[in-house]
Amino acid sequence: MPATSKGPDHTGQQHSCNDCVLFSLCFAQDIDPEARERLNGVIRRRQGVHRSAHLHHGGQSARQLAVLRSGSIKAYQVSREGDELVTGFYLPGDIIGLDAFSTGEHAGSAVALEECRLCEIPMADFNKMLGESPRLNQVMLRLLAEEMAEARRLLLVVGRLDAKTRVALFLLSLSRRLERRELDPDLFRLSMDRRDIANYLGLTIETVSRTLSTLQRDGIIHVRGKNVRILEREALAALAQLEDRPRSRQAAG
Amino acid sequence: MPATSKGPDHTGQQHSCNDCVLFSLCFAQDIDPEARERLNGVIRRRQGVHRSAHLHHGGQSARQLAVLRSGSIKAYQVSREGDELVTGFYLPGDIIGLDAFSTGEHAGSAVALEECRLCEIPMADFNKMLGESPRLNQVMLRLLAEEMAEARRLLLVVGRLDAKTRVALFLLSLSRRLERRELDPDLFRLSMDRRDIANYLGLTIETVSRTLSTLQRDGIIHVRGKNVRILEREALAALAQLEDRPRSRQAAG
DNA sequence: CGTCTCTTTGAATGGTATCAAACCCGGTGG
DNA sequence: CCACCGGGTTTGATACCATTCAAAGAGACG
Numbered sequence: 001m002p003a004t005s006k007g008p009d010h011t012g013q014q015h016s017c018n019d020c021v022l023f024s025l026c027f028a029q030d031i032d033p034e035a036r037e038r039l040n041g042v043i044r045r046r047q048g049v050h051r052s053a054h055l056h057h058g059g060q061s062a063r064q065l066a067v068l069r070s071g072s073i074k075a076y077q078v079s080r081e082g083d084e085l086v087t088g089f090y091l092p093g094d095i096i097g098l099d100a101f102s103t104g105e106h107a108g109s110a111v112a113l114e115e116c117r118l119c120e121i122p123m124a125d126f127n128k129m130l131g132e133s134p135r136l137n138q139v140m141l142r143l144l145a146e147e148m149a150e151a152r153r154l155l156l157v158v159g160r161l162d163a164k165t166r167v168a169l170f171l172l173s174l175s176r177r178l179e180r181r182e183l184d185p186d187l188f189r190l191s192m193d194r195r196d197i198a199n200y201l202g203l204t205i206e207t208v209s210r211t212l213s214t215l216q217r218d219g220i221i222h223v224r225g226k227n228v229r230i231l232e233r234e235a236l237a238a239l240a241q242l243e244d245r246p247r248s249r250q251a252a253g
Numbered sequence: 254m255p256a257t258s259k260g261p262d263h264t265g266q267q268h269s270c271n272d273c274v275l276f277s278l279c280f281a282q283d284i285d286p287e288a289r290e291r292l293n294g295v296i297r298r299r300q301g302v303h304r305s306a307h308l309h310h311g312g313q314s315a316r317q318l319a320v321l322r323s324g325s326i327k328a329y330q331v332s333r334e335g336d337e338l339v340t341g342f343y344l345p346g347d348i349i350g351l352d353a354f355s356t357g358e359h360a361g362s363a364v365a366l367e368e369c370r371l372c373e374i375p376m377a378d379f380n381k382m383l384g385e386s387p388r389l390n391q392v393m394l395r396l397l398a399e400e401m402a403e404a405r406r407l408l409l410v411v412g413r414l415d416a417k418t419r420v421a422l423f424l425l426s427l428s429r430r431l432e433r434r435e436l437d438p439d440l441f442r443l444s445m446d447r448r449d450i451a452n453y454l455g456l457t458i459e460t461v462s463r464t465l466s467t468l469q470r471d472g473i474i475h476v477r478g479k480n481v482r483i484l485e486r487e488a489l490a491a492l493a494q495l496e497d498r499p500r501s502r503q504a505a506g
Numbered sequence: 507c508g509t510c511t512c513t514t515t516g517a518a519t520g521g522t523a524t525c526a527a528a529c530c531c532g533g534t535g536g
Numbered sequence: 537c538c539a540c541c542g543g544g545t546t547t548g549a550t551a552c553c554a555t556t557c558a559a560a561g562a563g564a565c566g
Contacts, residue, residue, distance in 0.1 A: 077405065085409050102398030107405070130387060137390035138383070144397045145355030151404040152330065152360070156338050158412035159455030163522070194545065202412030204523060209546055225531085225545080241333075416554070447513065460554055462514055478513080478563075 016040050025093025025181065026067055030139045035129060042125040045069075047117040055096060055110040055118075062100030064120040068092050071116030072191040075099075076199075077108040086200040088150070089113070089192060091177055098144055113191040158202040166201045167211040168240040171221065175230060186230045193226075215239075269293050278346025278434065279320055283392045288382060295378040298322075300370040308349060308363040308371075315353030317373045321345050324369030325444040328352075329452075330361040339453040341403070342366070342445060344430055351397050366444040411455035419454045420464045421493040424474065428483060439483045446479075468492075 017028040017036050028036055044064075049055070055066060058077055073090040087108060090096055099107040100123075130137055157169050179185035190197070198208045215221045220236050222229040230236060270281040270289050281289055297317075302308070308319060311330055326343040340361060343349055352360040353376075383390055410422050432438035443450070451461045468474045473489050475482040483489060 077409075079409070085405075085413070087405055087408070099398065099401070101394045102396075102402060107398075107402050130391065132387065134384045134387065134390060137387060137394070140394055141354045141390070141397060144394060144401065145352065145360075148352070148397065148401050148404060149355065149360055151401060151408065152338075152340060155340070155404065155408050155411060156330075156332070158408060160338075205545080206524085206547085207522060210522095213546070446511095457555060458513080459515085459556085463554090466514070 015045075017043075020069075022067075022069060022093045027095055027139055027143060028067075030142075031136050032133070035133050035136055038129060039121065042122060044120040044122070045117070046120055049112050049116040049118060051112055051114050053112045053116075055112070056106045057109045058106055061105050062097055062123050064122050065095065065097040065126050066121070067119040068094050068096060069117040069119055072113045073110050073116060074113050074192060074196055075108055075110050084199060086196050088154075089174075089196075089200070092181060095143060098140070098147060101140070101144065113196075163201075163203055163207050163211050164214070164239055166203065167197075167208060167215065168236050170197065170201055171228065171230065172233075172236060172240050175233075186233070188228055190226045190228060268298075270296075273322075275320075275322060275346045280348055280392055280396060281320075283395075284389050285386070288386050288389055291382060292374065295375060297373040297375070298370070299373055302365050302369040302371060304365055304367050306365045306369075308365070309359045310362045311359055314358050315350055315376050317375050318348065318350040318379050319374070320372040321347050321349060322370040322372060325366045326363050326369060327366050327445060327449055328361055328363050337452060339449050341407075342427075342449075342453070345434060348396060351393070351400055354393070354397065366449075407453075416454075416456055416460050416464050417467070417492055419456065420450075420461060420468065421489050423450065423454055424481065424483065425486075425489060425493050428486075439486070441481055443479045443481060 017023060017026065017040060020026065020028075023029055028039060031039070047069075049071070055073065056062070068090050070092055072092075073094075073096060074086060075088045075090065075096075076084050076086045078084055090110070096110055096118075097106065130140070157166055161169070174188070174190075175185040178188055192200075194205045194208050198205045201208065203211075212221070212223045215236075216223050218235070220230075220232045220239070222231055270276060270279065270293060273279065273281075276282055281292060284292070300322075302324070308326065309315070321343050323345055325345075326347075326349060327339060328341045328343065328349075329337050329339045331337055343363070349363055349371075350359065383393070410419050414422070427441070427443075428438040431441055445453075447458045447461050451458045454461065456464075465474070465476045468489075469476050471488070473483075473485045473492070475484055
């Protein structure tokens with residue numbers, strides 16, 4: 001039990017993963033209790049990470065791994081020409097910084113979309129733990145493979161589906177993730193702006209806006225600025241799934 | 254030194270990674286000599302994998318990890334609707350089956366595009382080795398992170414660039430990979446058909462064909478069926494890089 | 507020398523980008 | 537309190553590129 005008698009999370013004061021409200025979402029649940037104990041010793045709780053603050057930039061050598069505790073974060077990469085490619089959005093419980101595992105340098109950047117709190121694990125400590133715990137390694141492999149699968153899904157969405165389907169999938173995906181975090185899956189706030197959504201989906205701002213307007217006109221959702229309410233989940237899911245799909249042909253072989 | 258006095262690779266008879274001509278490309282170069290020794294004990298050399306033969310199907314539980322020794326392989330996933338999504342092409346030295354690390358089941362399928370030879374490592378043996386060698390784990394993490402980076406690159410290509418740029422990038426990428434394998438980077442054969450290329454790039458067969466024709470008409474490449482010769486690498490690279498980039502380019506559905 | 511598949515080419519359609527302008531909203535200062 | 541901003545968002549008109557539909561050409565193989 002926590003030594004502090006305060007609430008388990010709102011204070012940001014608890015010092016053990018075991019007491020964390022996010023425990024069931026965090027990778028810490030999957031490692032041995034002893035490893036978790038060690039983790040507690042090296043984790044730095046950080047709060048007050050404000051909007052537009054960067055967790056890391058692409059190319060930077062990775063100083064730590066982070067788990068998001070509250071708020072939301074945008075992951076993106078910058079091409080040589082200077083334009084941005086949004087690769088994903090992190091929600092509480094998500095782990096940030098896996099992209100540095102290949103080279104030791106971050107492949108992309110991560111920036112807070114709103115006020116955030118984090119658990120940071122210094123890379124040196126983490127690497128030491130990796131060297132000693134095969135179990136932890138396997139958990140990391142699994143997480144990376146999952147992120148991989150996510151990237152592949154996005155590939156399908158971005159490369160092959162029409163605008164309406166992309167937006168529908170985006171909303172549903174977000175809704176599902178919120179639900180897993182025991183938040184309202186039908187009424188939520190988009191912490192990213194239209195530009196980020198458009199970039200993420202491989203569309204333009206105007207198309208995203210138009211598509212949202214269309215969905216609203218059809219009574220499927222209600223949008224007002226960043227606030228979204230899903231009115232007809234069925235209809236949205238229908239759009240996302242069997243919207244007459246362009247291209248994509250059958251397999252050979 | 255090999256006991257057999259034949260050539261190092263063409264026979265497929267050598268029984269040690271140390272003698273393999275692909276050693277410098279293979280992940281085996283990165284692990285401890287002892288681990289490599291153990292690897293040699295469990296590796297199954299397999300040849301005569303013919304065109305259209307599957308290495309594994311999506312959903313199948315992973316029986317082994319494989320390293321491609323010769324030939325080429327197509328990786329793809331199948332959606333519920335039955336259509337195929339080509340996620341990549343493997344060349345000699347590439348490792349196949351990392352997608353099974355999250356669930357133990359393959360996320361996608363892999364099929365030979367031509368006659369292939371492989372080194373197969375039974376999953377049971379490999380997992381045991383993983384449990385004992387943190388170094389091997391790290392190598393796997395790195396490989397997975399690299400495949401991840403590759404997927405992200407593809408995301409950029411498929412979701413945002415116009416057809417000409419996509420095709421140019423595809424050709425250049427292939428060319429570079431061949432060069433690393435000490436093959437001619439300017440004259441090669443596409444082992445995949447137009448449908449696979451189109452699917453991989455998120456385009457239609459016709460568009461790929463037309464684009465290749467245009468590149469030929471402009472004197473940048475020479476194409477005849479599956480055979481490609483790069484005539485003006487500079488021009489091709491120019492197309493791939495600073496082709497006036499739309500904010501996002503996506504086509505009709 | 508047919509037949510099948512893959513590839514190329516042509517013409518028309520259509521979805522999305524683009525260009526442009528209005529709108530909304532929070533913040534600021536008069 | 538209101539006018540004035542400036543950013544983000546929405547809406548409209550048009551252009552363009554890739555898809556689609558259609559058909560001819562080229563290879564592989566019996």
